[in-house]
Amino acid sequence: MEGGAFERNFTFYTVPAAFILLFLPKLYSFALGGKYLDPAHPRKYQPTIAAADDLEAKTKARILRAESAFANGLETVSLYAAAVVSTNVARVDPQAANALALAYLASRVLYNIVYVFLQGADPRWALVRSATWFAGVGVVLAMFLMAGRAAY
Secondary structure, three states, rough: OOOOOOOOHHHHHHHHHHHHHHHHHHHHHHHHHHHOOOOHHHHHHHHHHHHHHHHHHHHHHHHHHHHHHHHHHHHEEEEEHHHHHHHHHHHOOHHHHHHHHHHHHHHHHHHHHHHHHHHHHHHOOHHHHHHHHHHHHHHHHHHHHHOOOOOO
């Protein structure tokens, strides 16, 4: 992409984007079951959802999967942010770094969709969910490897 947007490094902007993406399942969870949230005891939200007798089983399962998708995002975003910093410090080619950053964001979007929406309809989607998670982790590892190679 001669003269294109990919020649300028925009990877730092993808970190807040990743952070926003990880919160989307949480917001969806609250949209479905927010009345069960006690702001004074937010960690009791999931057990309260699980015990709710007035929630349809399908909705309850979707809320709990959304909560799990959110937790997974929290578990991985710091590693991704560190990978972005490493590619910038090592001055990795911006086109490669940008492509990997977008691939990571795409993997997280796909992960959330598969986990929250598709897996409930068919448990076989769990394999696809795991594959998207591994793809995202693979992107992060690739970013670290590229940074290591560029630094030496």
